[in-house]
Amino acid sequence: MIAPVPTRPPLPDEIRALIERLAPGRWPGVDVDALAALAVRCGESAAAVDRLVTEIDDAHRRLGAGAGATHEAIIVGGARLTGPASELSALSGRLVAVGHRVHAYAVAVATAQRDMTVVAAITERELLRADLRAALGDGTSRIVAAGAGAGALTAVADDLADRAHEAGRMDVGGGDTTVSSGAAPAMAGAAFPRVSVVAGPATGRHPCVASESADRDHSWLAVRALALQSSLPPETAGYVRIAVGAGRSADGTQVIVVGTSDPYPYQREGMALERDDILVGDGRAPELAVVDHLMSQGAAVTAIAAATPSTPDVVERLTADDIEVVTVDRHDPTGPDADLVGDGHDD
Structure with missing residues (x-):
């Protein structure tokens, strides 16, 4: 069974606006619920194909023992329909693979949305504190808070790009359907702060x-x-x-x-x-x-x-x-x- 995608905290308008100001265009506006539903449908379709294969096999087993060219042709035809190298078996495997990859992508997007929301909320708090410090003459606190937030948001977005790439080429033969949330982000180029x-x-x-x-x-x-x-x-x-x-x-x-x-x-x-x-x-x-x-x-x-x-x-x-x-x-x-x-x- 495919595990549910991570829960995302609510995204207030002011937090969404802060994300866009600090990291323009980096918010992953993907419908995670739709992706998760698609992954489930892929699994259900694969199960339907497997049931069809079972029904065809059962029909051939009911033939019992027999002989002759017609009987042999039916047995060979059945093997071509449902055997390991058959189109039906390949279709089932492809549906499972697509489901796992879509689910891995949904997990990556949900994780990025969650992390960016948390980072932006922390940044907003630090900016409020910086305003208080600025009133006392500390003009650098706001720079540090905004810079740290921008850098962290960019790192999360870059990490999502890496995880999306991994999801597209993941090997599902072992049944691994998750993307680790502990994977470290790779930041491209010179990010702020310096x-x-x-x-x-x-x-x-x-x-x-x-x-x-x-x-x-x-x-x-x-x-x-x-x-x-x-x-x-x-x-x-x-x-x-x-x-x-x-x-x-x-x-x-x-x-x-x-x-x-x-x-x-x-x-x-x-x-x-x-x-x-x-x-x-x-x-x-x-x-x-x-x-x-x-x-x-x-x-x-x-x-x-x-x-x-x-x-x-x-x-x-x-x-x-x-x-x-x-x-x-x-x-x-x-x-x-x-x-x-x-x-x-x-x-």
């Missing part, structure tokens, strides 16, 4: 560092770290640090680890972790907690990002292990929305 990469030395690579790390765009890690940091309650945001790292396990699966500077892995109120995220923390710098966890599990460390600047000793440790460090320029004056990313003051 990100920079500090690569480790070219030699002396740590055996648990992914060899392809320098050839991939990991700017989405910085956006994710900044979004998580911004989601912390105000009373803790000043002293709790968040880092996000990516690694690859021995079987090639990507692993996402979220680190906190708390003395234990405490998911504070507001921290929106993905289903497959691993939360770690041991009181040290969150970057080190992430890296040490990945290495302890035998995963190759790909890259890491923190929402706030890492201390020099942490950067030294990461670069010594040739780990890509992605950072965010929180004061980048450029952005996708001139109204939101202005000087932080009302006209």
